[in-house]
Amino acid sequence: MNVLLAVLVVGLGSLLFRAVPLVGAHRLPVRLAEAAGFAGLAVIAAVTVRSVLHHQDGSIAGAPLVGALAVGVGLLLAFRGRSVPVAVGVGLASYLLVVAALTSLH
Amino acid sequence: MTERLAPEALGRTGSPGAGQLHAGIRAMAPILLAYAPFALVVGASVAASTDPWAAWAGTWLVYGGAAHLALLDVLAHGGGWMAAAAVGLLVNARLTAYAAAMAPAWRSEPMWRRIAAAVMLTDAPWALARDRARNAPSYYFGAAITLFAAWPAMVTAGALVGSRISATPVTDLVTPLTLGAVVVPQLRQRPVAAAMAAGGVTAVVTWQADTGTALLLAGSVGAACGMLAERAR
Numbered sequence: 295m296n297v298l299l300a301v302l303v304v305g306l307g308s309l310l311f312r313a314v315p316l317v318g319a320h321r322l323p324v325r326l327a328e329a330a331g332f333a334g335l336a337v338i339a340a341v342t343v344r345s346v347l348h349h350q351d352g353s354i355a356g357a358p359l360v361g362a363l364a365v366g367v368g369l370l371l372a373f374r375g376r377s378v379p380v381a382v383g384v385g386l387a388s389y390l391l392v393v394a395a396l397t398s399l400h
Numbered sequence: 401m402t403e404r405l406a407p408e409a410l411g412r413t414g415s416p417g418a419g420q421l422h423a424g425i426r427a428m429a430p431i432l433l434a435y436a437p438f439a440l441v442v443g444a445s446v447a448a449s450t451d452p453w454a455a456w457a458g459t460w461l462v463y464g465g466a467a468h469l470a471l472l473d474v475l476a477h478g479g480g481w482m483a484a485a486a487v488g489l490l491v492n493a494r495l496t497a498y499a500a501a502m503a504p505a506w507r508s509e510p511m512w513r514r515i516a517a518a519v520m521l522t523d524a525p526w527a528l529a530r531d532r533a534r535n536a537p538s539y540y541f542g543a544a545i546t547l548f549a550a551w552p553a554m555v556t557a558g559a560l561v562g563s564r565i566s567a568t569p570v571t572d573l574v575t576p577l578t579l580g581a582v583v584v585p586q587l588r589q590r591p592v593a594a595a596m597a598a599g600g601v602t603a604v605v606t607w608q609a610d611t612g613t614a615l616l617l618a619g620s621v622g623a624a625c626g627m628l629a630e631r632a633r
Binding site (some may be wrong): 304328330375378 | 451454458480502521579595598607615621622625
């Protein structure tokens, strides 16, 4: 029952989070919508940074640093106009290469 | 004034809306691969729940992997439903910012389309459609419908086999790398760069805080910095 209650409350709350601004789209000031756009992008940046900071890999020391390097390579490619799959693929490949190099050193 | 559309913007029906719908589907399709490891982790958590059917229902109802996972994690560690709900709501609060940012482009859409858009709203479709002022609703629908159809299937697969898959550490980086790659080209706009830099710095400062609180702070600081940079232009 606990699981069902929690899922229903979060489901209903999340629907309100999503729907209220869109249902009332006519009344929403443009400046507020603009600020919300910046907030959304900042949240995505924060999600990316937090994932790197919390990254764990038992096979190497300094996993967040290696994660940051790999994500940095991928994002640089995306910034320079490569497609998302290419950026993600190269980012992940960089991570695996660095991990392989570090483990072979030990 | 009539604007000409590039041939690739038109679908087989010749309608700009259909072309954009297909473009949204094509943009989201490769991103599904990036979501798959995360969905398997959520699915494994659903299977391990004390009430797997109720937990599985969250795939549709919560429709946000991070919030869903956080909610199940609190319950798995003996937290009550209120604590679990509070954590889940905090993580999903960012959706309000996404919906508010979409509002200007959706004002002329019928109510049923706005409600359908809201039901399917999450990070990737929003980020993909953000930079498309023209025909954004059709493009958004293409991306959002694709994820909305695939996500429950991937979580269900995770619930069936996820516990047997030993996740490799590199899979943790797939989702953030994908989301980052979708939005990073927008860094060429100075206010966007200010907002994203502020969000990133806030994430570093609050890295030990819980996810929901950290994201709310990052969103607030990012909105303020983005607006300040916009005003300074």
